[in-house]
Amino acid sequence: MATIKISAPTVSDVLASALPNKTTFYFDTDLAGFGFYRTTAGTGTWFVEYRPVAGGSKKRLKLGRVGTLKASEAREAARKTIAHAGLGKDLAKDRSDERASGTIKELVEDYIAGKDMKQSTRDFYTVTMKTHIQPHLGAMKAVAATRVDVQRAHMKMTKTARYSANRAMALLSAAYVWGAKRGYVPEGLNPAAAIDKNKEEPRERYLTGEEMVRLGDALREAETIGIPHKASDSKHAPKEKNRTIYGRHVTGAIRLLMLTGCRLREILNLRWSEYDEKRGLLMLPDSKTGRKTVVLSEAAQAELDGLPRLGQFVIAGRSAGLPDEQPRTDLKKPWAAIAGRAGLDDVHLHDLRHTFASVGAGDGMSLLTIGKLLGHSDAATTQRYAHLHVDPTRAAANAIAGQIATALEGK
Template structure:
């Protein structure tokens, strides 16, 4: 038996009846645990060779792994619906009926390049695709229909997590001006002309984002029953972290809620469907163009809230709880001490020494 450490991972390698086996010792933290995992894998491989358990199936389709992933995601991921878009991109690239045993590390590298050049995705977004694809293969291994995962030999791209995009005061003013954009249209039935504001529906949604730091999904799925007007807070139960949290309601936000007709259990309703908005990407992108605001996503409104609070000296623990970050490390990305604050800190120490 042989185990070895390479790039922070433990690998096994052994021979049985002239057949070579090798791979990652998943979950191994040291040599002893890696050897235990290798022993279990070797025992299982011997059983397979002796016909005691099924061998790897031949010509397994990528679509089959996709079905395994969808079943897993529905039971284990809050954001599984968003994964459907990524799954479609993956299957369109490799082919729905692609044989997974023929998807090599080289093809994975080609896929990474496709996402970067053809779809113009950032490294962080590309890594999310790789994570989904890797999970698909691992589920195939767990269900004993395939043996290997080509992504184990594929490195993730380096992510730049230090660039935080947030709205400046000037950009915020331009954003709300663009939301109020109006133009003339002709009614198809009456042939009369009228003035419309196609993006004004975004106004209360954007204000909610800037007054609470809530995630897009939390806003679009917000119900009136989540809002306690007597005590002045929003109670979010179905969150990304899985933990419920309460967000206080500002006077500005209370006015927004008061202006909305309560015609549904949901706060923000698409008048065309009488259901909650499914997505805002197209409309929000158009408003960004009208406002001449570059490289800004709806999620960056959340970054804006965090940045503004930290800049005003709000304690990081408070910001973490308000935004529902599961880890304080996420919140710390917004903490960038300015020279004036550093000087204030030194002055405090200086005053202690004078006593």
């Protein structure tokens, strides 16, 4: 141990001298407890020693590497540490607690595993965590993250997925709230709560009558002679004369999405046992909004009745009929091929649900009725179709204004 007046020149002289045969400590002559040590490899590290106000043994806190921190910066950090210790704040303990705490990845995973939620929601959260949160924030200690850290991560996520970046922030914020209630993080700590999120515009894409005709043609072609084969077509579908044929369960799923207004997973997870043929109903036990009854049209029921029954699920997947049968996971590749053939490359599968609602609104059905058909739990959700609901509103305006005009004319 040596005592020197620590400054930039004196430290440089020490580091330029011959390597020590053991770690050597140098203490400052002016600020008690402040110093640096040099290892046998020549590396210098700033530190400060202090005794907690509550008593106990002396503690040593590393401040940073010599060269990374200037002598003046290290001295100021040491001074603050000693001052905090005098006020009862133990920075060494805080750092120890921080190292012992879980990471953001662990916090979000515990939230997903421990929170009561639907399996579909759990799956979505898991993908969001792995795809967006983990790459940018996963290894960071949950108690150490700041709003600035999270905002920067959100900006990076935004470069590849604007809306998904917002969903990731909502998930992270919920995980912090949940974690605070269970002591995972300090109460009130939520660096994702005040993030500036990306502005979102509701998607409004509805098929026109002419587009529905083209889609119908493409569906018939897909299940008969097949869609002209492209490299991106499914490798699991049979090829005939450079065309890809898609079975009735694929085309049937797409038709049912259009004819019922159901969500994709409601159709893909639909079991034959949930289909009440006599009453023309689907009795869904666990939709996005809970238990749901879908009233089937004659066209939808005819589509269901025309599908081959290969297993417990209406839309048969690869494991249809097997003991461990699972529902089909998605329709992405078949839809891309069929929609592309119909010239509807900008149409998403969920837009078929919007189309169902838009046709109803355009025909003058009440928004209440449309909301019931779609299974909306909140009437406000159906209001997005209000601007399409023109005819009944115009009829009401004509009735009211007609009476007023008649009165004004003295008739």
